[in-house]
Amino acid sequence: MYAGRCYGYFYRLTGDRDLSDELLSELFIRLVEKIGSYKGGAFESWLFKIASNIFHDHLRGKQRRRKLLDARRAELELEPDLNESRLSDDGEERLDKLQVQLGRLDADTRELIMLRFYSELSFKEIAELRSEPLGTALSKLHRGLKKLRELMEG
């Protein structure tokens, strides 16, 4: 039950099945390790807080790797690899339309929308989970949904 929702959340954020497998494994291992810190309350909120942290850890690691790679390329005076992004023109064939258009949103807005969809938490809970004011979360959601709808219908 939770595995499917968490996998969907990771997949919609990364567009990569293998990576989603890894993140899902990481999530359930962390759940076992951190089960002692669960103080009751909404389990989904706790679960998706950890899922969100794992995704952000992954993003930070990816940024570090990209910086290292760019530095290495600069050393070797190579051209940037345009096929690196998983959402490149070549990759789009493998992905559904929703995934492609989600890739055009910024990572933060994409996560907010997917968190709402897969966690099924209330906006108040989502704002708390993301440690941001409710008004800010709703404002980002408003802009993100509008843009995604335009992209999907355009």
Next chain:
Amino acid sequence: MTAMRDPAHDNLAELLRQFMDESPARATQEDLSAVEQMVESYPAPVPAVRTLSTIKTLMVATAHHRRRRIRIFHSAMAAAAAIIVTVLIAQHGRSPAHRPSVTFASILPAAAWESDNPAADDPDFVYFTSEIRQIEAQMRDLETGDTEIRGKKTLDELELELLAMETEFWKG
């Protein structure tokens, strides 16, 4: 899965109106509903059975490892507690010669201990010494038969004092 559904504890229309004007609040609700349908029409893939099986194995191994860590931690704590108790018992059971010296607070002023002649240096001692000397003198008088004169004199003085007190008392 019911996508983008509004959980029972979230009155979305009311919530949006707290932060937005009427028009954007309504637009957001419409967008939310439209995106909900889109997301439902593009279901995300589900994890492979093999992936789930691997995850279960990893979870069991992690749980086992966690329990082992907790056991080790508890054993270490128990060992530490046993060592502390042993050390405390060993210290408590030492012979008096090995016990640490205990310092007591003095009830007499330090000056009295440091003085070569406390009877002269301490005012209290001086007072008591004079009292003792007086008693000694009285004892000597008793021995030499001088009591009558001294005693009579003392009695006369007491009578006078009593009279004076009585007079003062009745005067109010």
